[in-house]
Amino acid sequence: MSxxxxxxxxxxxxxxxxxxxxxxxxxxxxxxxxxxPANAITVIRLLATPVVIALIMLWxxxxxxxxxxxxxxxxxxxxxxxxxxxxxxxxxxxLDPLADxxxxxxxxxxxxxxxxxxxxxxxxxAVREIAMSVYRSVAGRHGISIPARNSAKFKTLVQDIxxxxxxxxxxxxxxxxxNGIMWVAAFLTVFTGAQYYVDGRRAASARRxxxxxxxxxxxxxxxxxxxxxxxxxx
Numbered sequence: 001m002s003x004x005x006x007x008x009x010x011x012x013x014x015x016x017x018x019x020x021x022x023x024x025x026x027x028x029x030x031x032x033x034x035x036x037p038a039n040a041i042t043v044i045r046l047l048a049t050p051v052v053i054a055l056i057m058l059w060x061x062x063x064x065x066x067x068x069x070x071x072x073x074x075x076x077x078x079x080x081x082x083x084x085x086x087x088x089x090x091x092x093x094x095l096d097p098l099a100d101x102x103x104x105x106x107x108x109x110x111x112x113x114x115x116x117x118x119x120x121x122x123x124x125x126a127v128r129e130i131a132m133s134v135y136r137s138v139a140g141r142h143g144i145s146i147p148a149r150n151s152a153k154f155k156t157l158v159q160d161i162x163x164x165x166x167x168x169x170x171x172x173x174x175x176x177x178x179n180g181i182m183w184v185a186a187f188l189t190v191f192t193g194a195q196y197y198v199d200g201r202r203a204a205s206a207r208r209x210x211x212x213x214x215x216x217x218x219x220x221x222x223x224x225x226x227x228x229x230x231x232x233x234x
Contacts, residue, residue, distance in 0.1 A: 028086040028087055029089055036082075038079040038083040045079075052065070069163060073164070097133070108163065109126075117175075117178050124186040125189045128189045129189065132196055132234055135196070136196065139203070148234065149199075155189055155191075155192045159185045159189070
């Protein structure tokens with residue numbers, strides 16, 4: 001997707017001088033689109049979160065809950081693939097990380113309420129997720145882009161795996177093991193949060209000195225567009 005197309009909301013098309021595989025790529029939806037297949041899957045993930053919470057509260061660790069939760073986690077990759085294929089949108093950049101956090105935190109709170117894991121690592125994860133969402137939102141409003149890191153995507157994967165293991169019947173009752181796994185997820189969550197904080201400070205410093213966010217974090221995109229396009233993980 002070209003910078004001009006991303007900024008204007010018009011699907012990118014190859015220009016007269018374009019060449020190569022990237023030039024031949026077109027997108028189905030522009031950045032301002034709302035009703036997209038990727039967004040539909042994201043909304044389904046949000047609506048399915050109360051179901052996961054109810055299943056955990058009713059049955060705790062069970063194969064049905066394990067499979068249902070696994071399918072819900074896999075849907076995150078599907079809507080991401082659709083967004084890359086059909087065109088990233090600002091609404092998707094907002095909804096996708098929101099759905100990630102709602103699903104993860106909802107499941108974790110249910111696991112704590114059910115007595116499957118300790119509350120402290122969950123509290124650490126929750127505080128980081130909420131604080132970083134606020135931080136990136138405030139930074140974006142000041143024109144500071146903090147693109148998603150691969151480490152943050154890995155962090156989300158580890159969180160999903162940790163939740164899945166808590167729902168696996170063979171591991172039910174292994175308190176020490178499950179909490180150890182949850183602390184690993186909490187450590188990665190805090191670590192990536194520190195990375196984002198440093199990225200934000202560097203981007204803000206570059207903006208003040210005139211280096212420009214595109215040289216530090218924006219990858220050449222306009223400030224707002226870079227923030228939106230990068231919002232898929234946090």
